[in-house]
Each structure stands twice: as C-alpha cells, then as structure tokens.
Amino acid sequence: MAQQIVLFWFRRDLRLHDNLGLCEALSSGKKVLPLFIFDTEILNLLPDTKDRRVDLLLQIITRLHTELKTYKSSIQIEHGKPEEIFQRLFSQHPIAAVYTNRDYEPFAKERDKKIAQLCAKHHIAFHSYKNQVIFESEEILTQQGNPYTVYTPYSRTWRSAYEKGGKQNFDSTRLLHNLTHRAPQKVPKIQDIGFQDTGEKYTKYTFPKEIIHSYEKNRDFPGIDGTSKIGFHLRFGTVSIREVVAYANKHNAVWLQELIWRDFFSGILDTFPHVVHSCFKDKYNELNWRNNEEEFEQWCAGQTGYPIVDAGMRELNASGWMHNRVRMITASFLCKHLCIDWRWGEAYFASKLLDYELASNNGNWQWAASTGCDAVPYFRIFNPYTQQQKFDPDETYIRRHIPEYGTNAYPKPMVDHTFARKRALQMYKEV
Numbered sequence: 001m002a003q004q005i006v007l008f009w010f011r012r013d014l015r016l017h018d019n020l021g022l023c024e025a026l027s028s029g030k031k032v033l034p035l036f037i038f039d040t041e042i043l044n045l046l047p048d049t050k051d052r053r054v055d056l057l058l059q060i061i062t063r064l065h066t067e068l069k070t071y072k073s074s075i076q077i078e079h080g081k082p083e084e085i086f087q088r089l090f091s092q093h094p095i096a097a098v099y100t101n102r103d104y105e106p107f108a109k110e111r112d113k114k115i116a117q118l119c120a121k122h123h124i125a126f127h128s129y130k131n132q133v134i135f136e137s138e139e140i141l142t143q144q145g146n147p148y149t150v151y152t153p154y155s156r157t158w159r160s161a162y163e164k165g166g167k168q169n170f171d172s173t174r175l176l177h178n179l180t181h182r183a184p185q186k187v188p189k190i191q192d193i194g195f196q197d198t199g200e201k202y203t204k205y206t207f208p209k210e211i212i213h214s215y216e217k218n219r220d221f222p223g224i225d226g227t228s229k230i231g232f233h234l235r236f237g238t239v240s241i242r243e244v245v246a247y248a249n250k251h252n253a254v255w256l257q258e259l260i261w262r263d264f265f266s267g268i269l270d271t272f273p274h275v276v277h278s279c280f281k282d283k284y285n286e287l288n289w290r291n292n293e294e295e296f297e298q299w300c301a302g303q304t305g306y307p308i309v310d311a312g313m314r315e316l317n318a319s320g321w322m323h324n325r326v327r328m329i330t331a332s333f334l335c336k337h338l339c340i341d342w343r344w345g346e347a348y349f350a351s352k353l354l355d356y357e358l359a360s361n362n363g364n365w366q367w368a369a370s371t372g373c374d375a376v377p378y379f380r381i382f383n384p385y386t387q388q389q390k391f392d393p394d395e396t397y398i399r400r401h402i403p404e405y406g407t408n409a410y411p412k413p414m415v416d417h418t419f420a421r422k423r424a425l426q427m428y429k430e431v
C-alpha cells in the first residue's frame, strides 16, 4: 500500500517561512503535499475578469511553485469548488490529514466547516491553526469575559497579552525536507482560470524601515510616501504578521497601534458576523439613505468637484490603493455628503483595493458611516476643504491625481458642503 501523506492547504498564508499550519503538517511524521485551490465560489463573485488581485495571486503561487522546486516538491494547483476537489483528492491519494490556517470571514468559516465534515466522513483528520492574526477574538476579552467593542481598552489588553506570551515564530523552513518529492506540475495561465492579464507585476515585499521609523510624522499626509503599503502582503500572507508585529513592537508604537486595529476588526467580524450585511448598531439599519445612482457614479469616478475626494478615488481606480486619511475622507463624503449607504462604498472599495480585507473594509466603512462599533459620532462630519488644507497643504497629492485641477475642465462641487452637512445631520437624527 502507498505511504500515507498529509495535505497542507494554502489560502491566505502564501509563504514557506513562519507558517504555523505548514510547520505542524511538516512535523506530522508524514510527507506533506502542498495544495492551492483557485476557489470558483470566490472567483465567480468578482465583477471583472481583469482583476489585479487574481493576477497577482497567480504570480505568487507561481513563485511558491518555483521555491518548492528547491525541495524537489511542487504545489498541487486546483481550480473549482473545494468540496469537489477534496472529494477527488481523497480518492486519488492515501491522505491521513488536512492541515490549514484559520480564516475568520463567515464564508470561509462555512467552507471550512464543510471540508472538516467531509474529512470526518472519510476518517481523515482536519487541523486548523491561528496564523493570520496575533490574537483571535476569544483571546482578548474584558474581565467579564465579553468581547471588546471599543478599540482603546481592547488595544491595552492586546498589548499586555502580547508582552505576556504573544511573541512567537514558527520555523517551517527547516522542516521543508518533509515535503513530498514529485515532478513539477503545470502552473495554469491566467486565462485557464477565467481571467485576463492586467499588467500588474508582483514584487516581493521589502521592509521600508525608514518609512516605518518616521511613520507617526508622515502617515497622515497623502502627498508623502509615509506608510508601509504592507496591506496586500498581509492579505495574502506573503509576509508573516508575527514578524511584522515584532518589528513594530520594537521600532514604532504608532505603527503597532494600526496593526492592532487589524486584529480588532478581525475579531469584530468573527464575533459579530451580522456586520457583513447590517449595521453593527442596529438602530442605524433604519437610516433613510438617498442612494442616488448618478451621484454614486460621480463619486466612483472621482468627479465630485471636491479635490481631495476626487484625488483619492482616482488614486484607487488607477492603482488599487488609497491613502488611509483619504479613505476616511472619501468614505465620509459618500455616506454623509451624499447620504449613500455605506454598503455601496464598501462594495466599490472591495472591488478595487489590492489590500481588500472584509474585516478591515467593513469595520472602517462602518466607522466612517457612524454605524459601527467605536465609530466616529454621526455629528462629526469631515469638512473636505479643511481636511485638504491640513493634510495636503501644498496640493501635492491633489495635483498628482487630478491633472485638470485648477482648469475649467475640473467639475464644480456636486453639492454644497454646508447644505450637505445639515441634510446628513437630519437623516441621522431621524433614527
């Protein structure tokens, strides 16, 4: 009888080093077959066949594949529904166990539940590990054992737990000789999985030490290259959150705070999955949004006549990234100046952001719309002009993204600020 093997299922942890699930699989005493699935249940939801993230994802998988050649191994790349794929793999290979790292999005939890049940039916073990966050939701609780819904006390408890025992790394690379040896398999082309080239090129992340060391000084100015641009790499796990947080803990407390927000929102999504479709604060489900489609199109296209908003939307449309300060301004503008449902904006960001994460996107949109946990109070309405004067005083950012700024070709403001402010206050007061 052929030797039993175990599967390691890569998802949002696309690296060989400091990967806990992989480390556990490699320590199992059985040879490990690495697996990646282009999940059609996720891909079919993407609105455009030209999606930079899918293109980049395939490039990352291809690199991983090349790295595995060094160990005379290769990754099993599949395209389809995970349940059907596992069913087939179970009939093709003598599999003893499936190892993977946990994902906290409701869709992923449901999928993993089904795969775990399928494994159980075949008498195959299913093991999952914490690898994507420093602390999972139930690890950071109030003294009464409840989840935190306010960031500041959460972050205090988080930091104390981290000092007490959160600092760990897992040396998966030294165990890579335990991978199955096999000939390199064919890596699909982007067209084979139903998508098109976007021209986007993946580059390995190099830590921008200088940027991180002066993060607190520059992070709020979109005209300056002052933030880490690490979001995409955390999304796909090409960098390890444990290594990133260890660096932040040593070198920049303000940057660490931002990384703690990521854990915070991941926990909120895990504990309160209703936030995917509803307001965290129930009463705001009654808000009477205006939802004007034409105005929404203007916002998406960066044609509102508010330069800081338009520069942000154009940056997003052109590059798949937008500066955090401007994400807050554009989101606030959509919900408050235009009274458009935060879910519309959330979905638009989700379709464009390279660093898109359901938990952080949802949490921040609900923050900006004042419907979320620990959100900005509804009566605090960003004034786009003051924001612009404060954070882009010499107009570097605006001019970079709006070439026609200052000419007749640039649109007039689509709505008057004072009028819009009053209208938003009225809408919120009604609930």
Ligand SMILES: Cc1cc2nc3c(=O)[nH]c(=O)nc-3n(C[C@H](O)[C@H](O)[C@H](O)COP(=O)(O)OP(=O)(O)OC[C@H]3O[C@@H](n4cnc5c(N)ncnc54)[C@H](O)[C@@H]3O)c2cc1C
Pocket: 219, 227, 228, 229, 230, 231, 232, 234, 258, 259, 261, 262, 265, 322, 323, 324, 325, 327, 328, 331, 349, 353, 355, 356, 357, 358, 360, 361, 362, 364, 365, 368
């Ligand atoms: C409306 C809106 C939508 C957003 N959508 C996303 C999203 O889909 N994915 C995402 O990762 N971030 C999102 N953010 C948070 C933040 O804007 C980005 O994480 C940040 O701009 C990414 O740039 P960076 O990697 O250079 O971050 P840095 O400023 O260098 O921060 C480092 C990392 O910390 C984490 N982080 C920073 N700020 C936040 C925050 N407010 N909430 C949660 N994590 C944070 C991210 O992982 C980020 O990459 C959103 C913010 C707003 C206001």
